[in-house]
Amino acid sequence: MPAPTGDQPLYEIVRTGIMERLRTGSWAAGDKIPTEPQLAQEFGVGIGTIRRAVEELVAERLLIRRAGRGTIVAKFTDQHAFDLYFSFTDTQGETLAVSARLLRFGKERATQALATTLELERGARLARVENLRLRGDVPIMLDRLWFPLDLFPGLDAESFSARRGSIYGFYQERYGISVVRVAENLSATLADADVAEMLGVQPGAPILRIERTAYTFKDKPIEFRIRFVDSTQCSYRNVRGLQD
Secondary structure, eight states, X not given: OOOOOTTOOHHHHHHHHHHHHHHHTSSOTTOBOOOHHHHHHHHTSOHHHHHHHHHHHHHTTSEEEETTTEXXXXXXXXXXXXXXXXXXXXXXXXXXXXXXXXXXXXXXXXXXXXXXXXXXXXXXXXXXXXXXXXXXXXXXXEEEEEEETTTSTTOOHHXXXXXXXXXXXXXXXXXXXXXXXXXXXXXXXXXXXXXXXXXXXXXTOEEEEXXXXXXXXXXXXXXXXXXXXXXXXXXXXXXXXXXX
């Protein structure tokens, strides 16, 4: 176990040790982690310390407790990914169910702005995706995504469009890269001609613009996306704090 630093509580040191195992893939998505007594022995701490570290990671949805199965490493199934990172409701306040349609897949070089956001060298190789999200047959959102091809070798339009489930689940299942945090900036804008055509709204219509950067372990950015949302069809919901 890493040595304590300053006044750092033991459970935080244990949490860091567990995170390192997740980051390196020692425990892969869907794996059952050792029991609390086994972890206590491995880290040389009491059960209470292990329990608090694990409970924090369960609250952060990196680990999931399953009745009769113990604690497992979270997988980005559709439901899990949407629970974590899909912050939209329908007009009745219910979680929005959407499907995805790939519009474009291409490769380009990183501009200075994208290089800064993704912590890359300018000119680094990126994949660029345009993905339409629909409720039934009605387009609601347009996502433009950029991610480094060095992190996702061999990625092409065919493999991306043939993925099972969510994009984050695809990253995890095929490349072993888990999204553990996202940062979003939300603003209002007017639909330009291209976005208006894809969303089926009038050019100049008011829409939401959401910029999101997704991070894996050690705060490494792996994806940047801009999402345009027809807010006449849905609402953005941000829930913070404890929930019973």
